[in-house]
Amino acid sequence: MTRRAGYLTIAALVMLLALAACGGASESVDGDWALSIDEYEDAWGSEEYTEEVDVTAARAEVGIATATDTRVPRPTNLSEALKTEDLDQAMVTLSQAVPTPAPAATPVSAAQTRMIVRTVDMALTVGDLAGALQEVQALAEGMNGWVVQSSRQEDHRAFISVRVPAQRVDETMGRLRELATKVDSEVSSSRDVTDEYVDHQSRLRNLAASEEQLLELLGQTAKVEELLLVQQELTRVRGQIEEIEGRIKLLEETVAFSLINVSLELEPAAMKTDVGEDRTASLGEPVRFRAEFTAPEGIEDFRYEWDFGDGSGPVVGNRTVPNADGVTRSTATVTHFYEDETDSPFIVTFEITGTGEAGVAEGEDTLTVVVTRLPRIDVFAGRDMTVDEGESVRFSGSFTRPEEMSQVSYKWEFGDGSSPVTGTLEAGDTTAEAVHTYANERPTPFTAILTVTGTGDAGTITSKDSMRVLVLESPGWSPGGTSGDAVSALGAIGRGLAQAAIWAGILSPIWVVALAGVAYATVRRRRGSK
Incomplete structure (x- = not known):
């Protein structure tokens, strides 16, 4: 050749x-x-x-x-x-x-049979994590399948991936549901690989035909350089054939054995929780919430959430403190304001999750909050007044009293640092009185405040009003009361007599002449009568 x-x-x-x-x-x-x-x-x-x-x-x-x-x-x-x-x-x-x-x-x-790759993802809650992993593995092997991979995170989470015959996927899923105390999620997806599979088969036949021709040509070639070229081409074609054969085999196995991914989570332990008794709240007034709970051994980290039931956003926290009993813990106090009573009563929900070496613990409790509008109390402390220092002053304030209000109390504060005067009022009383003496005068008025507090269905109702008291320096001794008034009158008489004596001294010549004239007239009248 x-x-x-x-x-x-x-x-x-x-x-x-x-x-x-x-x-x-x-x-x-x-x-x-x-x-x-x-x-x-x-x-x-x-x-x-x-x-x-x-x-x-x-x-x-x-x-x-x-x-x-x-x-x-x-x-x-x-x-x-x-x-x-x-x-x-x-x-x-x-x-x-x-x-x-x-x-x-x-x-x-x-007429071509479709080739479908099916994948299932399941999230399950189980009572025994280690036991569940073993049961899933045994289930897959019993279905003539195998475990692809498995892992365990911490003490309360695990993952296992298995392959089972495609015709037994639904049966396997049913058995997995029986293992769980709760099915959290379940997603099944399918992918058609028929076109890809057919294309690979076609390419494989073409490459096989090329390989056959190369082998025939190899037998007809005598020169070394030609042999090397043919051998090089044979190697390339054989590599492509093996690659496509591997892809075809993978597709066939993927279609024949479906993949099931199972996420396992340990069932949380119960955590006793108490948020207190139902309550009544006032519209627009602050309402304070706090919960107590008992955490299982080995649970150290906590996350809790308050839902106040009125459509407002939840309040999330993680701050807790141990109580004096050494057993229970309390959450930080949260404050909420209800701005609308239309949908009252509201259901307040508290949820807490604890994690630690022992796994997961959960607790929940609820209470009902009835929101109403507060009745109004109008308080009138009195008119401003001016008094002397050391003088006893009577304070008398009045207020409106709603029918639903009970346990009414009052408090008078006089603004001079003295102790306030407090008291309770009987049913129907609408006046609060007190007596106070300001010991010292000052150029600016004191502020006296009357505070009235009552209890209603919506809670505690408080209202207040104030008045000004100007205290002057006393003009003299003033023991106060009736005796003080008498002393003031005597002082005024004395001051009048003193002024009369002064004027008498000034006008004494006139008075002497007048008195002499009167005496002379009197003597002559007596003599004439004799």
Whole structure:
């Protein structure tokens, strides 16, 4: 065989492989692909050559429709490429000369069995985590399946992934539900891989045909360089065949054995929780909430949530303190304001979750809050007044008293640092009185405040009012009361007599003349009467 014949043989090999990959040709192209070297020379010697490739046979077994135009044109410059003495350059030229047609559509026929990959994800709550892992593994093996992977996080979470025969997936899911105390979630998904599988099979047949031709060509080649080139191509084709075979096997196993992913979580231990008794709250007034709970041994971290039932956002916290008994713990106090009583009563829900080395613990409690509008109390402390220091002052304030209000009390504060005067009022009383003495005067008024407090269905009601008291310096001794008034009167008389004496002294000459005239007139009247 000449050197040119060897080149032609290698070129024929490249053309066969290119046509097999691009056109989807399989075992038959107008008869037999195993042409002699002389026949290749005769065919490629013409200026233009086309050959019709029947690709239907390559995909008939898998039900793939082929493109209507199956004619693959030969390149017209093959002979020019083979004239070169550089074999590598000839191979590059030939590979560039082979056109790459657009891939034909490969729809699957109606008779073709669909290949479906099914995956299931389940989240289960179980009472015994270690036991559940063993049971899931035993279940998979009993279904002729196997465990893909398993893991365990902390003491209360685990994950296991198994494969079971596709026809037994529903049965396996039913058995898994029986293992759980609660099914948290369950998601099943499917993916159709029929087209991918059929395409891989078609490529595999094409590559197998190419490998067969290469083996035949290997037996016809005597030169070392040609043998090396053919062997190199055989290695490449064999690698592609094994890769596709592995992909096909993976698809077949994936379809035949469905994947079930199971997330396991230990059932939380019970945690005793107490949020207190039901209560009544006032609209717009602060309401304080606090919970006590008993945590199991080994539970150290806590997270709790308050839902006040009025549509407002929940309040989340994690601050807790141990109580004096050394057994229970209390949460931090939270404050809430109810702004609308339309939907009253409201159900307040408290939920707490604890974690630790012992696993998970949960507790919950509720209470009812009745929200009402507070009745109004109008308080009148009295009019402003002016008094002397040391003078006893009587304070008398009044207020309105709603019918539903009971246990009414009052408190008078005088603003001078003295102790307030407090008292309780009988039913029907609407006046609060007190007596106070301001010991010292000052240029600015004191502020006296009257506070009235009552209890109603909505809770405690408080209202207040104030008055100003101006305290003046006392003009003299004033013991106060009736005796004080008498002393003031005597003082005024004394001051009048003193003023009269002063005027008498000033007018004494006039008074002497007048008195002398009166005395003279009196003496003459007596003498005349004798």
